Amino acid sequence: MTDTAPRPTLEAVAARAGVSRATVSRVVNGGDGVREPLVERVRQAVEELGYVPNQAARSLVTRRHDAVAVVIAEPEARVFADPFFALQLRGISKELTAHDNQLVLLLTEGRDDHARVARYLAGGHVDGALVFSLHLDDPLPGLIQGAGVPTVFGGRPGWSDGRAADTGPTLYVDSDNRGGARDAVRHLAALGRTRIAHITGPLDQTSAADRLDGYRDVMGDADPGLVAESDFTPAGGERAMRDLLDRRPDLDAVFAANDLTAAGALRVLRERGLRVPEDVAVVGFDDMLPVAEQTDPPLTTVRQDIEEMGRLMARLLLRRLDRPGGTGSGPGPRATAPEQDVPPGEPDGAEAAVVLPTTLVRRASA
Amino acid sequence: MTDTAPRPTLEAVAARAGVSRATVSRVVNGGDGVREPLVERVRQAVEELGYVPNQAARSLVTRRHDAVAVVIAEPEARVFADPFFALQLRGISKELTAHDNQLVLLLTEGRDDHARVARYLAGGHVDGALVFSLHLDDPLPGLIQGAGVPTVFGGRPGWSDGRAADTGPTLYVDSDNRGGARDAVRHLAALGRTRIAHITGPLDQTSAADRLDGYRDVMGDADPGLVAESDFTPAGGERAMRDLLDRRPDLDAVFAANDLTAAGALRVLRERGLRVPEDVAVVGFDDMLPVAEQTDPPLTTVRQDIEEMGRLMARLLLRRLDRPGGTGSGPGPRATAPEQDVPPGEPDGAEAAVVLPTTLVRRASA
Missing domain, CATH: 3.40.50.2300 (Response regulator)
Incomplete structure (x- = not known):
């Protein structure tokens, strides 16, 4: 392979072997949990294509780190005191892990640290971000948009009326x-x-x-x-x-x-x-x-269903990242409403939302 | 400034302005909390030296991301169920934030994901790692050493007798x-x-x-x-x-x-x-x-004192990173026992340890 020949991608190996990207990733990185016949097919495809399973080379080609940041706009003490966050993280963790993406939780002591969080997001360390517990006067959403990482919000962001219009669609998952x-x-x-x-x-x-x-x-x-x-x-x-x-x-x-x-x-x-x-x-x-x-x-x-909200946030983001143009220096192309295995949302001009229904659960207090 | 002239470093600005590295970082990145006379001194030094406060350029020069990974060798569900981890993270978060470093918590569903964690650590996204709740047969310590990031462990690692000898000192914080x-x-x-x-x-x-x-x-x-x-x-x-x-x-x-x-x-x-x-x-x-x-x-x-253990882990790591040769592709130079504002440890040939005393607290159960 010369310097100018395009390096074979993980996707090419996956296509040649007839398996998913995640499976190839698992095999070439020595992980477990892949059945032997599949491992053999992947190994053969790697050899035929001359694929180099090197982290740096891989990032150059795919522009993917297989890592997603989670930002909770609360001090870390509150993140650990309120079980809401643990539940939402559980859904996110399960979904990201199923797609062999690393969950990168960026903790802070409070709002004063949000500029640093945005710098980390802008530094090319993650493919996208999941952001929740936003407060109206928080500079974080603006900082994140400035950082240019694809983002899915948990809960309807407060600026949805006007601000989003010129920076592409705002993806979010919410309850009714x-x-x-x-x-x-x-x-x-x-x-x-x-x-x-x-x-x-x-x-x-x-x-x-x-x-x-x-x-x-x-x-x-x-x-x-x-x-x-x-x-x-x-x-x-x-x-x-x-x-x-x-x-x-x-x-x-x-x-x-x-x-x-x-x-x-x-x-x-x-x-x-x-x-x-x-x-x-x-x-x-x-x-x-x-x-x-x-x-x-x-x-x-x-x-x-808080855990399900987390799962859907992760799923929406991964889908956006998989779309051509989904990563890179700016927001991806205008998203349509989420398709398949995602409940119907309420998309409008500037938003692609998934809004989950709620149910009243009767116990003794009323 | 030509291409070959050395770029002025953050350290040079700090020296010229007579302030700490953290203060310069805060000023050039638009953060708050710095008194106006100091801000002015930093701005002047930046101008005189032609310092470029650009994330990528800065990383190239300082080889620092101002980010530290925390890895807890437990499934995320347990991380959020056991208040021990929240307390240790609290100490870590306070110490890292005080030094304007981003806490990057890498969550997993379990041991099968540890190879992915090691890849993230090796990918150049953090300056070092704090690792705790290790289990004896976990491949994580080996993977982390392979990733070549400076690391401080919480709790005495189980392999301390032999394994550490050829890869430099093992830094850890423990209780008695x-x-x-x-x-x-x-x-x-x-x-x-x-x-x-x-x-x-x-x-x-x-x-x-x-x-x-x-x-x-x-x-x-x-x-x-x-x-x-x-x-x-x-x-x-x-x-x-x-x-x-x-x-x-x-x-x-x-x-x-x-x-x-x-x-x-x-x-x-x-x-x-x-x-x-x-x-x-x-x-x-x-x-x-x-x-x-x-x-x-x-x-x-x-x-x-679990929170204090977290604080000391972060302090030991930051001190190691500040030492010449503390970052880069391999473990730093053989560390000596921690000095100053850290309690006396039990250093030996292959380890630099801080072991905190315990106290019996009497209540009603015995």
Whole structure:
């Protein structure tokens, strides 16, 4: 092979051997888990094509590192304290591993470190990024777009109305937060509750804002004193519940924006001698196990499949990377809605979204 | 500046401005947190030297990515289930962030993915690696040494006797596992207990093996039926406690190799109607909060400073990287024992170790 001859690619070996790219990768890199006949076919194809399974050479040819960054826009302490993130990472990890891609989790102490994260993303160390828990005033999305790495977001990014238009489609995976919230509040109303309070999440996150919108869809112009802003943590749920009881001691139901917050609210209700659900009915959001099952009483909640959201984020990104032009220095070509084994989304001009349905799970608290 | 003139380095700018490398990095990359007079001095030095704060150029010159990989040799599900890892990561994250280095956590589904991790490490994406929770038969240490990245281990690696000799010093941070275990068992003996059982950790990890050795140091040739092998998990602790009670219903104390295991053991003792500490005294290891405080009764345990271990691992690695020859394609020059603000270690020919002391923390269980 001379210097000017094109180097055979991993894809060429895969095509010659009649196996997947991942299988070739596994064989040439000495990994296990490939059946012997396949190993033999790959070895033969490698020999015939003169393929060089060298990391640097391979990266030059494929422009792929087989590595995907995950960025959670929260301090690392919160990443490890909230099981939501572990669940989403579980889905991502399974999907990336199934495609022999390395999960590269970039941890930070907080927002001040986001410029450094963007530099790492721009440094050519990963093929793409999965980003979640974005807050509205976070510079991260802009920095990531500047870094030019293909990205899939977890949760609808807050700037979707205008900002995305000139930089290509924004891919994201979300739950039907607004619809799920409506179901929760309608359930409480169907139980005959009329003074239904809402403990929100951080309203600079679209998931929390959408759940508040769903509450308002049903409650219309209810007393604003029935809404307390919180932060998705158990301690925040306790504080909000105390505020609500001080303001509206007559409340007869609470819809909490997530299960951790609901767990905090339940503790305060018990502390105040209020019975759940007799005096105050409570509904959460997430169906985070074991949290939702181990509260006292067990929590009625809106289920979203967090692990599946992670899996879909990874799948969308890998599909985008596999498309010609999917990697490189800028966003890929305008994506269409995801096809095959991905639920129908809500694509519009600037977005390709997958929005997963939610379900109400009834336990004892409402 | 012509093509042949040496590019000014970040270090040169730092020297000219009379500030640290981290400060220059922060200024040229637009980060915050630097006082205005310092910013001005750095800007002036950048201008005078014609420094180009370009990521690629900078990497070429400094051979630094300002990024450190963390590899935990466990499946990601366990990484998020065991608070030990979160604590160690917390220390690492704080230390790396203080030096403006990006923490790159490489997650896997298990051992089959370790070859891929090693490829990522060898791919020039990080300056060094922090590796912990190694198991004896894991190919990871060998793969990492092959990848040629400077590495600091958490916990004494199991191959230290021979393997390290020809590849340079092995740097690691550990707790005095054997001494701590001796303290635990001596405490139980001092309470008058004579039939002291031990629930081990996974014995292919040196931390677990060392704690078993400490138990044997005190118990001598006690009945082997008093030792049950386990796996550092609460469920494993329950199983081991049941086995022990079946074999030796007369046991009057248990030393569990970590707090999670002790929590499982306490549940089984309660289930069997045995009082703690009256019938059976229990001591754990770690002083993992809130676990150790929230067991019933609260747990007497051997405290090790897990967060500090993480911090020291990061500090040792950064110091090694700052030494001339500390980065590059092979292990750096033979390291001496760590100096300054690091506790005295136990360096020998092939190792530079920092071994942290442990303390017995008395609560109600023994």
